[in-house]
Amino acid sequence: MPANATAPSTPETPVPGQGSAGQTFLVGELVYIRAIETGDAQYGSAWRHSAFPLSPGRVEDIIKEDISKGGPRPYIIVRKSDDVPVGALWATYDGPAVTIHPHIDTVYGDLASPWLTEALTMALPWLVEEQHRPSVLVRVPGNETAAIAAMEAIGARQTARFREMYLVNGQWQDEVILELLNKQWVQRLGDPNEIELPRTGTGEARPVPAAVELDNDPPLNAVRVGRRVYLRPFEEKDGPVLAKLTREEPETFFDTGRRLYSGTGVAAWHDSLQKKDPPAWIRFAICLRQSDEVIGGVGIDGIDRVHAYAESESEVLNAQYRDQGYGTEAKHLLLDYAFNTLNLHSLQSYVLWENTRSAAALRKQGYREAGRINWTYAWNGKFGSVAVFDLLAEEWRALPRADAGE
């Protein structure tokens, strides 16, 4: 890289290695952190959180049009010696927690590990102490052992681990979630890790309902058929049905209070999900075989095609069909679709602590506890936590199957 070390530095042509001069914070021995600039388009492969190549021209459009409109913010990790971007800390500000997804340039292999470690150990205290955020969460692949140890050395703790979430060089790597809590907030609210997760149910996995062999034709547009329910794509006419069910909801604990769907809105939302090909969020209506009535929905969100993971979700909106196994039957039809048709490797699920019923259902369906994510929403004058679960395709396939008569 040609450089004239004696030329005066101007904002347009900084002298390599001088880019951090005068910056008062987030400057380390090896790297410094700064906000994204238009010129970073030339180094998109280093900091973009994607395995797919994009030209600098397209990356520049993304910087100008997408990144500047909110959503996750990339804090660029820049090498001090030559001012070359080598990665980014992607920060999502949501409720009391800031979540950091680091990305480091893969071409450097192990060489990049010290850069990531230094960037994280600078950024975490900055966010928690200087910006007074109650909590920072960091999600890193489990093989970043140096970075994990360094974060723990400054007080971060591992609170969750999703198994086999990333496929790297032909090997599955876990994802580790670490938290660094603001000490003043711990003093005020207590240490959330000392609160035990409330539980109901036996916690044991039950047999998967048997696959149904149909003697007759499947229901119209059915994608999966169980003994009592089937899954089909959501349609426009489902909108008013879902809206009515949300208005009749008796329970408040599934989420932070009840939600109200507009019939028009929920139909348009499902249509917008189906318009995308391939979709980012796949949802099916749960219908009763006997009457074709819609009683809820199941879905797969946040699908990562490279690493083949996603998040599962389900809701039995019609309260009269809860606690009778309809939801679990529908969920296993979804799991069959996710693992056997989409070929996903793992699924995750997130449940509010107070929602012990959904947590018990997940355990019954074969999911395992992956840990907790603390302080992510407001609850009773405190910050609430989320219990997290995961399920691998191989585990689900190995679960015992019920006899056809059950």
Add this chain to the structure above:
Amino acid sequence: MTDTFQHHQGAQAFLVGETIYLRPIEKEDAKDSVALRDSVYPYSPERAEAWIKDEIAQENPWDGTLRLAIRRKDDERIVGAVTIAQGREFMRFEISSHIAPGYGARGLRWKAEAIALAVDFMMSERQAPMLRVRLPATEQVVIDSLVQSGMRISVRLRERYMQSGKAVDEVILQAFNDAWVETMGDPGGQVLERTGEGTPRPRPRIVAPVPVAPPNALVVGPRVYLRPYTEADIERYVREDRFEMLEPFLPGRNLSMLPEELHYHNEDEKADIPGFIPLAVCLRETHAYIGEVALVNPDWINRTAETASWMLKEYRAQGYGSEAKHLLLDYAFNRLGLRMLESWVRYENTRSAAALRKQGYREAGTFCWTSYRSGQFTNFIVFDLLAREWQALARDQMHQ
């Protein structure tokens, strides 16, 4: 449209089988969206209606893609669909079919019947010289029935699909028009000329560069690296067309159009999940652009893709192409986690075929009658490569 094309079964004069018949897709068929649409993703009747009105209805009924609903004769129920892709170049005929979930073995029998009807119609009446059908090996009933009706198995791509956690091969069948076989001779009769030893060579080391990586590099080898394409690269390769030599292994020189190439490049880059992943091959020493390697039609459900590569003429036959190809394989298998790759090479392109064998690919079969060559129809030789085979190849110890 003739008056035999009426919307009830008795009146249709052709494409009518024993248990099912094939009929063009109409707006009112949208209610059967899952049966009509060949996709694993959910699709509502409203989406299907928009698709029928905005896309299917806009297609040219004479030589565009023909989409037919598979209807059961006894009750008119739509149980699936057949798509006949018919290009203006006569080698482009392909028939695919989809049956709605839940019909089990009955569904496969309807599929076999529907494909056989479409094949017969296209060959005997619409004069297609050749057409192909691609099927997962688990649909043996369909494959057997098509073979029985005279189709040939040309190619078997190993582990092309994942079904319920198991890898499944793909079988590519071809039908050849008898009249054309009489004119041209048996399609299997052409001799494949081979060059090279045909054995895999060690693959180059992937280098973690010290201390500075080339700008925007995705994978770096001893002499070359791969980075995202730029508009300047596209201008470079379009310009290069005019200076290409008439090589016996190339299909003849081509003139690309820059505005068209730029348009497709920009459209491809807008997709969240790319359908085409080109990478520029650059020299480490000078950063000069010297060629392209690419993943074509990556399939994210089955985790496979097709590979392609092309080098500027002054950088051929010196190992740059093989090094770049192994960097692409590293990217495909180790970064993207793909399981299997395929590659298609014309018979006369012995050089590319030799390179693929050297890189560890295996022959998966011959796909016949693909384009014109010296008064004949030339063939493709098809290759496949599994991730675990590539990962097991010896590493070149010479480069550090």
